[in-house]
Amino acid sequence: MSPNEPRTTPKTLFDKVWESRIVTPETSDAPGLLYVDLHLIHEVTSPQAFAEIESRGLKVRRPDRTFGTLDHSTPTLPPNAQGLRPYVTKQAESQVETLERNCAKHGITLAGWDSDDRGIVHVMAPELGLTQPGQVVVCGDSHTATHGAFGAIAFGIGTSEVGHVLATQCLLQRKPKRMRVTVDGNLRPGVSAKDMALAIIAEIGFGGGSGYALEYAGEAVRGLDMEGRMTLCNMSIEAGARCGMVAPDAKTVEWVRGRKYAPKGEAFEQAAERWLSLKTDDGALFDKEVRLDGSKIAPMATWGTTPDAGAAVGAPAPAPRNENDQRALSYMGFAANEPTTGHPVDVVFIGSCTNGRMTDMRAAANIMRGRRVKDGVRVLVVPGSVAVQRAAEAEGLDKVFTAAGAEWRLPGCSMCIAMNGDMVQPGQLAVSTSNRNFEGRQGKGARTVLVSPATAAATAIAGHIADPRAYAEEVAHA
Amino acid sequence: MPEPFKVLTSQTVVLPQKSIDTDQIIPARFLTTTTREGLGKSAFYDWRYKADGKPLAGVELNTVDAESHRVLVAGDNFACGSSREHAPWALLDYGFRAVVSTTIADIFTSNALKNGLLPIQVDKETHEKLLARPGAEVTIDLENNELRFGNHVVGFKVEPFARRCLLEGVDNLGWMVDRIVAVETFERENGLESA
Structure with a gap:
């Protein structure tokens, strides 16, 4: 606090942690x-830093x-009879070995191949209780913002950093501006945190948050569970x-309690x-405020090649x-003023650091249970x-997916970044629970539609982009 | 340690698309490398090559003389998306030393500056003029914070510390290591020491 600043100046959550x-x-x-x-x-963004x-x-x-963990370059198929893992290239294998070597040499704990702690970096760190409120968390990965769910300042950095x-x-840093995104009301049944995220990004715009630290607030945000x-x-x-x-609340505290690396006892x-004291003071000023009505958000699907190109499932593009919009529509093969739900889908991907957690697996399984994936x-x-x-297998969700005709793979980033060999083929339409629909993100020429796990599952059954609520209701009435 | 940057006069390559993300600059399948070198051949790979690896016809990036075209003028919201530092490494190895757009993503800006690739944000009007003149000769004068082309002189801002590092060859990490005593004090005062 500078000497001229009165002690009573209200502060944002971000200010306090910063x-x-x-x-x-x-x-x-x-x-x-x-x-x-x-x-x-x-393994991907660290070798040059160690060097x-x-x-x-x-x-x-x-x-x-x-x-450390292994996630981006790792195969999601099991080792062969000789125990060899099916790496996409020798170079991918060598990248993984480089991290194994660097961690061993520098005394860093690595959740490696033989560890039960291994997982996508933004899934495993919270699970282990490594992520805690009030921390600064960084990683050479732009989706590090995930850990902000706990009231941490968490951001992606480059390899030099x-x-x-x-x-x-x-890190050498200048303080960013602050923006509060308030989502009032309650999400309707069948609408998830992913739909909320896509609706917010559509509102702010793809570059609209540049230079800002966001705080998500409001009844609909408080209503989300930690995974949401x-x-x-x-x-x-x-x-x-x-x-x-x-901001941390009772849900945050209870989620962290008892985890491997969380503090214990007193x-x-x-x-x-x-x-629990980490919250924005009444009257704290933000550089920008954005407000949405949560009750108006529907299941979302993107129609273009940037994540802000989202619309309600069934709404016309x-x-x-x-x-740019013209180029995006043309790349996606969608027509202006027509819904995107009429196009046959080739691939459905359920996973990633965005939607690869237990509630996501359950949301998808609830829709796929007892049904068959479209031919x-x-x-x-x-x-x-x-x-x-392990948790999904204990609940039998793997069987739900495989019985429906889906593949159940080993943990990793997989088809979200498509650098381990799990790829969408050129021209194929992929409906994905991941985070980026850029041209070629899931493989050269791949066309990606971003959705929630429930929408992805409904799409797998229908064979075209589908509103999960129709399927959820059938389940409820069965 | 990046090469110092003072004044650069060169021609431009124009990529007018908005929101060119870092997956376009270097697709993820080229990220399994463990070094920084040699990524220029993979820069904008899917824009430059067919599925069989043969160069696409009519793509300027395949034909332009990289030595004399060291300034990339790109559409709004350049280098959004993934934090991969492979993006500035690929652009530098291709031959670029500066990128000009209206808005350039935060993480890319930070990564680029640490490697001696200068990101310059300009106003819409200047941007439109540059977009309309591919191959124009521009001078980027970091000592005076000026971009000059034709009879136009436009000021730009670069974060002062990053600017000094580029002009004087100050090494970021060395500067930080010189301040390690402050870090030790901070850890002690906040109960953050090693267990």
């Missing part, structure tokens, strides 16, 4: 040093605040914001008291406003972590 982690304040000449509580690493610090003779300063954190446990809040915060980058956060109670549709269900895989 100020608590400033090592040296920013000046007009230089950014501040921001302390990092938790640094998550994976950089080693070339300077530097050590990993806090291996105890660094945690991965090196900075490895060597100093800090993770889905919501995960997509913050798709509006251009580096981070998004939700230490937990003290931490919980501190966590819009008339193009510019050349000709390839359906891949990929749990977000070994823990999700």
